[in-house]
Amino acid sequence: MASEIIKQITEYLVSAEVEKREVVKVTANIKPDLTVEEAYEAQELLVQTKLDQGHRIVGPKMGLTSKAKWDQMGVSEPIYGYVFDYMLVDNGGVVPFQIHPKVEAEIAFLIGEDIEGPGITGAQVLAKTEYVLPALEIIDSRYENFNFTHTDVIADNASTSRVVFGNTLKKPSELDLDLVGATLAINGQIKDLGAGAAVLGHPANAIAVLANMLARKGQKIKKGDLILSGALTGAVLLNVGDFVSGKFDGLGEVTFTMG
Ligand code: OOG
Ligand code: MG
Numbered sequence: 001m002a003s004e005i006i007k008q009i010t011e012y013l014v015s016a017e018v019e020k021r022e023v024v025k026v027t028a029n030i031k032p033d034l035t036v037e038e039a040y041e042a043q044e045l046l047v048q049t050k051l052d053q054g055h056r057i058v059g060p061k062m063g064l065t066s067k068a069k070w071d072q073m074g075v076s077e078p079i080y081g082y083v084f085d086y087m088l089v090d091n092g093g094v095v096p097f098q099i100h101p102k103v104e105a106e107i108a109f110l111i112g113e114d115i116e117g118p119g120i121t122g123a124q125v126l127a128k129t130e131y132v133l134p135a136l137e138i139i140d141s142r143y144e145n146f147n148f149t150h151t152d153v154i155a156d157n158a159s160t161s162r163v164v165f166g167n168t169l170k171k172p173s174e175l176d177l178d179l180v181g182a183t184l185a186i187n188g189q190i191k192d193l194g195a196g197a198a199v200l201g202h203p204a205n206a207i208a209v210l211a212n213m214l215a216r217k218g219q220k221i222k223k224g225d226l227i228l229s230g231a232l233t234g235a236v237l238l239n240v241g242d243f244v245s246g247k248f249d250g251l252g253e254v255t256f257t258m259g
Contacts, residue, residue, distance in 0.1 A: 002045045005031060006038060010045040013156050016142040020098050025143045025152040039154035040217070046157055047082050058083040058226050059111075060214070061137070063158040065206040065230030066198040069104075072234045075150050078200070078209050081158025083228065089164050094259040098140045098161055101238045101258065104231030105182040105246040107196055107203045108135040108165060109172075111225045115207070117215030122204035125211070126172045129204070134166035134182070134248040136256065137228055139235055163228065168252035178202040181249045184233050186242050192233035203229035 002010070009026050016023045026042075027034050047057070063069070063079050070076035089095050112130035140161035143152060153159060178197040183190050196203050206229040211221050221227065238244065242258040 002041060006041050006045060009034075009042040009155055010049060013042070013142050014046055014049055017098075022099050022144045023142055025148045026155055027149050027152050034151040034155065036151055036154065039151040042155040043081065043157055050084055056085040058085055058088065058163075060210060060221070060225065061158060061160060061228035062206040062210050062230040063153070065200050065209070066194070066232055068192070068194060068198060068234040069231050073146070075148070075153060077150055078206065078230070079150070079154050079158050080210055080213060081160045083160055083163050083226075087160065087162050089162050089256055091164055091167055092255050093164065093257075095138050095162050095164065095256045096259050097240050099142065100146070101138045101140045101161060102146070102235035103184065103238055103244050104137045104139060104235045105184045105192075105194070105233050105248070106135045106137050106228045106231055107177060107180065107199070107248070107251075108133050109204070109207050109227045109229060110169070111221055111223055111227065114220055114223050115211045116220035117212035120208045120211040122202050122208050125204040125207040129172045131169040132172050132175065132177060132251070133169045134246060134251040134254050135228055136164045136244060136246045136254045137231065138162040138164075138238070164254055164256045165226070166248070166252050166254040170251060172204070175250050177204065180251065182232055183247045184236060185245045185247070186236060186238070188243075191236045194232040196232060198232040199230050203232070206230050
């Protein structure tokens with residue numbers, strides 16, 4: 001059973017998301033000494049709350065897995081969160097504006113077999129991956145100005161808000177994912193670019209880290225999970241009406257309009 005303070009943190013963040021309003025970070029308000037363990041407890045309660053509301057998990061996601069993100073956010077330890085079905089927007093669709101959305105270019109993994117840590121390597125992840133595909137993640141921290149510590153962002157489900165997956169699925173053996181280049185353009189202007197290697201040397205390494213982090217809680221990556229491996233570029237702030245395009249070498253284009 002979650003303690004009262006964990007319940008309070010989860011309610012604080014769930015209502016901020018639902019009401020589309022930014023709040024002061026947990027460590028500046030409810031619990032200054034929030035630990036990593038407590039932050040994941042609050043996240044688990046948030047996940048359970050959404051499951052109870054009838055939402056379905058698409059898969060876990062990794063965040064803060066590239067130097068571009070570490071430099072941008074001032075937090076340099078990988079974290080995970082969860083993507084739900086209500087967060088999915090079709091390629092080419094309209095993403096509903098929430099609080100202060102930012103977009104990231106990512107490589108996603110469709111998992112073909114359960115992956116249970118500890119000790120999982122990127123090579124083992126690739127062997128159990130059915131397909132890889134491109135994605136644009138829209139993060140939208142519930143915290144004022146995306147201002148948070150490592151534990152705040154964990155409790156806030158790693159800023160997860162919306163995801164647009166691309167339509168090109170490839171077998172991992174068809175590509176050198178570390179060499180896959182990506183550009184991120186807003187209204188036709190390139191704002192950032194990178195390659196798969198920006199994500200812990202190879203995006204599969206981020207999925208391995210996830211398997212090993214989940215193992216500490218007796219959990220595993222499951223067959224059928226569709227997992228984001230983390231931004232390979234910095235995140236770019238969006239405005240209503242922006243047309244966003246991510247182009248991935250060998251994996252096609254992903255687009256959306258900010259509604
Ligand atoms: C945390 C989420 C980061 C990624 O891909 O690195 C993330 C944040 O920067 O708000 O999703
Ligand atoms: Mg991300």
